[in-house]
Amino acid sequence: MATEAAKLINVFQPSLGQQELEAVARVFESNWTGRGKITTEFEQRFADHLDAPADRVRSVSCCTEGLFQGIELLGIGRGDEVVLPTISFVGMGNAVAAHGATPVFCDVDERTLNATAETIEARLSERTKAVMVLHYGGLPCEMDEIVELVDSRGLALIEDSACSVSSTYKGRACGTFGDVGVWSFDSMKTLVTGDGGMMHLRDPELAQRAEEALYLGLQTTSGVSSNAERRWWEFEIGTFGRRAIVNDITSAIGLVQLERLPSFIERSREIHAQYDRGLAGIDGLLTPPAVPAEASSTHYFYWLQTAPEKRDELALFLRERGIYTTFRYYPLHLVRHYGSDASLPVAERAALSTLCIPIHQAMTDDDVSQVVDAVRQFYGVV
């Protein structure tokens, strides 16, 4: 007799259902699945969500592509350095290195795992052209200090906001502080469209260039062809752009997810608070630092910090009980292909002691209790 498979608790999990299916069905019925009205609406609604002008927000095929586009749009290339936290998504480092520039990895705060003005400043040189930051697990970086630093040095700022779709700092959406901000809607994010992303470009002229670069360089404003009325197949390009656009199937899912987003964040916030209560006061175990009063978090990660010799053991102990965990993000300065010789002790220690445990809106209270009980059991606190 087949036994019922034990339930596994995922670290991240999308919530996609009937509403998204119906939205996709409507796109099928319209006979137009490419980039069209639904995508324009998704961009407008996402701009409203950010409280940003609609002409600064552009959909993009994925966040990694947005990072690559950002580097290109800012004219970063050979001879330039870009400072970024070593605890970053690999696409950030790749975007810099693939354009011939040098990624210069900086250390992070030991508790937030965010880069700070201080850790960034320690790695600036006369070749630095830009700084990239990531809001770790949705917890905003200290943006006042970082913006002041980059402005005082005349540097560009790129924000990877993939973890922070609903995070704010002093009332302003994370991702809108920099020259370029990028979001991801891949299958493991809070808002999921399958694959996809958004870009925010602070300067309208840069936003216009992004629009063209994302779609083959086709010129959208500056006179396509003087014969457009008679010969609509003629065109001009302003740059050798790629095709990194989003279609209406993806955007239809995104529109539904955007409506549901506040409920996702609310549920993640509750889970975060349940973990805080259930895991407080365990000797040798740290829970994430509190979200500062002037900020709000997406609560995309819940990270535990243990003694380094305990971390892998805890991960295995939880996995044997059907609870998946991970560590985001393995320090890039330790990835050989980047050829970095940096020594970044805080990040190196964090990489051995930090574990991201499950947190997503589909978790039930029972799931949360199961995780709390298992962690407490591991520490012999029952």
Ligand SMILES: Cc1ncc(COP(=O)(O)O)c(C=O)c1O
């Ligand atoms: C912080 C961060 N940035 C960027 C990305 C890349 O997003 P995408 O999968 O949309 O390219 C990810 C994906 O995991 C991420 O976690």
